[in-house]
Amino acid sequence: xxxxxxxxxxxxxxxxxxxxxxxxxxxxxxxxxxxxxxxxxxxxxxxxxxxxxxxxxxxxxxxxxxxxxxxxxxxxxxxxxxxxxxxxxxxxxxxxxxxxxxxxxxxxxxx
Amino acid sequence: xxxxxxxxxxxxxxxxxxxxxxxxxxxxxxxxxxxxxxxxxxxxxxxxxxxxxxxxxxxxxxxxxxxxxxxxxxxxxxxxxxxxxxxxxxxxxxxxxxxxxxxxxxxxxxxxx
Numbered sequence: 100x101x102x103x104x105x106x107x108x109x110x111x112x113x114x115x116x117x118x119x120x121x122x123x124x125x126x127x128x129x130x131x132x133x134x135x136x137x138x139x140x141x142x143x144x145x146x147x148x149x150x151x152x153x154x155x156x157x158x159x160x161x162x163x164x165x166x167x168x169x170x171x172x173x174x175x176x177x178x179x180x181x182x183x184x185x186x187x188x189x190x191x192x193x194x195x196x197x198x199x200x201x202x203x204x205x206x207x208x209x210x
Numbered sequence: 211x212x213x214x215x216x217x218x219x220x221x222x223x224x225x226x227x228x229x230x231x232x233x234x235x236x237x238x239x240x241x242x243x244x245x246x247x248x249x250x251x252x253x254x255x256x257x258x259x260x261x262x263x264x265x266x267x268x269x270x271x272x273x274x275x276x277x278x279x280x281x282x283x284x285x286x287x288x289x290x291x292x293x294x295x296x297x298x299x300x301x302x303x304x305x306x307x308x309x310x311x312x313x314x315x316x317x318x319x320x321x322x323x
Contacts, residue, residue, distance in 0.1 A: 140317075141317070
């Protein structure tokens with residue numbers, strides 16, 4: 100069956116360190132993969148998109164990698180700040196008219 | 211800039227009642243998605259529309275129906291409500307040809323009592 104897996108346990112890191120979140124998928128061939136941030140009680144907010152023919156994408160302190168062989172994406176936040184604390188969702192766009200979300204990983208950045 | 215508007219923001223209904231949730235996409239966005247997010251869970255895809263036609267269907271119960279109107283706004287109708295329908299319902303819109311990101315509304319929090 101098709102599945103998206105993200106770290107189910109919360110990630111706790113110290114301010115200034117790099118946070119790395121993992122998204123693994125099976126039985127999908129996504130056209131592209133997205134990362135969203137979600138704060139409690141609010142809608143997900145788009146952060147980055149990476150296409151199947153791209154290995155890496157950067158935006159300010161954010162970096163996403165996409166390995167279609169391993170079926171994995173890594174999401175990095177460098178120089179993390181307490182304001183980065185949120186749930187981060189990985190989402191696959193299957194080429195049809197739907198985006199499938201992972202369960203998300205909660206990130207806590209301690210000052 | 212205009213965002214995705216959802217109404218109402220909060221809704222309390224009793225079991226077996228009917229609820230209607232509305233979504234107004236960003237202007238010129240031709241695709242609308244509906245998602246359901248239970249407490250502590252990831253958003254679950256329900257249904258999507260492209261150019262006013264249903265384009266894909268996810269885990270939407272038969273008690274739910276949705277449509278997209280000529281002005282591109284969409285409504286999610288939920289009948290015979292159950293306690294388990296209590297969740298945040300998100301609508302997202304996208305401009306299909308750009309194929310980049312979906313913009314989410316703030317959600318409607320439905321509580322069934």
